[in-house]
Amino acid sequence: MYRIVLDVMGGDLAPSSTLKGAKLALQKFPQLHLYLVGKESVLKDFKDEERVSLYYTDEVVGMDESPKDALKKKKNASIFKGLELLKNGEAQAFVSAGNSGAIVAGAIFILGRLEGVRRPAIATLIPSLKQPFVLIDAGANVDSKPFDLFQFGLMGSIFLEKVEKRKKPKIALLSIGEEMGKGNILVKKAHQFFINSNLNYVGNIESRDIFRGDVDVVVCDGFIGNICLKLSEGLAEVILEMLKSEVKNSFVYLLGMKLAEGAIKNFKKKADWREHGGAPLLGVKGNVIIAHGRSDAIAIENAIKVAINFIKFNPIEQLEKAIIETLKIEEES
């Protein structure tokens, strides 16, 4: 059995998205046992469900609430209750589409960091012209240090190898200009750690090129990673919106777009972050999967699938070993 906690209260569309997502996942994965954490009134439909355990709490962390305040004042919030089920060994993975800052803070506080990890990071899979690539850190940290970026690259690489079964993932630093070592102080210093390592480091990548899919792990500070992620989402939406409003001006255009609708649907499916489910928080002592705040039922189902793969392929052990190895590189530098 895969024993997975789902924070039923987390996400812009929760609880309807999480409840539906839970049902879909239970149908799809017969070896799944779900631990649902949320308000009793919300969970009543699951009372007699097999393969489900219910944990009631009335506290919820708001999507824009300060993570620090939440950790202090809402100890019983669904996020923190759920993480405790992971901590005490009842469950093997945790999934939430809630306040990602609170998930990160809660995971660090309740589960703790892996030995040697300074900053856990969010690894988000992003669609490209070829296979999806990992953007790490997608927003767990701001103001990272050069050595943090090096650890992000390592963790992203192990995640792809162990969980996504990608061979020898290529790691690059997100920067301006392709020449090795070009960039700001942070990138220049991180570059030094990478070239002194055994990782499959290929130098810089420009933001223009990340969607081509030639690089597997794109490493950056969480401030920049989060900006890139949201910029991509915003731009994709605006492009489709602009196309739609252009099409309105003529019957022939409308007819044309109607005919091409299937192509646009296929494209949307390929480009859809929902298909890739949740993003793991790497570097903490437990399998923590952060789903997109705007997750619908399908996205929740896919996040649960990611959690199952984490339990199945258990990358944490290898992560811990590899991270300890990096500390030697740091000492030598």
Next chain:
Amino acid sequence: MYRIVLDVMGGDLAPSSTLKGAKLALQKFPQLHLYLVGKESVLKDFKDEERVSLYYTDEVVGMDESPKDALKKKKNASIFKGLELLKNGEAQAFVSAGNSGAIVAGAIFILGRLEGVRRPAIATLIPSLKQPFVLIDAGANVDSKPFDLFQFGLMGSIFLEKVEKRKKPKIALLSIGEEMGKGNILVKKAHQFFINSNLNYVGNIESRDIFRGDVDVVVCDGFIGNICLKLSEGLAEVILEMLKSEVKNSFVYLLGMKLAEGAIKNFKKKADWREHGGAPLLGVKGNVIIAHGRSDAIAIENAIKVAINFIKFNPIEQLEKAIIETLKIEEES
């Protein structure tokens, strides 16, 4: 007459793009006098042209050359020769699609910075669902300080007011999260300068929302600005590429896209950076317009148009005054 230098050697498509662009601009703007700087062999068609002065040089800064090295070793390169025509008063504005790092370094070295400006910045106009907004700094600097960001906001605002005739431009800091003051250390500290000023500062903007066009000036460090700019370009290209390859799979889709072609063309025109021409380098003693490295003839023509507007509306005087005012805010903080 508008006396404008064009660096004929600068840009991925130069000199054919710059030569054609020069011809288009001379036709369109009867009051334009162009100072063309480049190799003699390249400029031969313009020998008998009215409203054109020719300056020959055999040295060219490569698109990926180190700006520092170029400034040291290639004093006669077209970029630096051109900037000298501005410095000695022969011309009133300078346009180049060449190595932007070399243009920035050359402008600072040859023209000098306005009094009180620590870091000149590139202000790029970007299309949105409403009117275009300014992204500043789009890549003149990496590792900016909080006070630099404050000056970027001020300069971007004056540019929009004086040259683009936009009233009371709304200024926002690019960050993660909308709440005022949320972000990394740089943004948090820059926020303090903005709230203590008289500028029309509206707080943070998330990257997801910049294309909605509700904010006029989006302020960020040049490393992040350059990454955002190139990410947007790369993603727009990839989306159209993915759509095209989807369409190939079916005759009906192909027919549909054919019918909707006009709409897609209109959309492309609206979203096209070429239509907005060049980006001014703000904070130096002179009108310096940096065109996109991939500029074609139309983009060059539009960059010349931007240069004409700079001469016509002369924002530099107001910039200098306003910048000196900011130094009081810095002292008080």
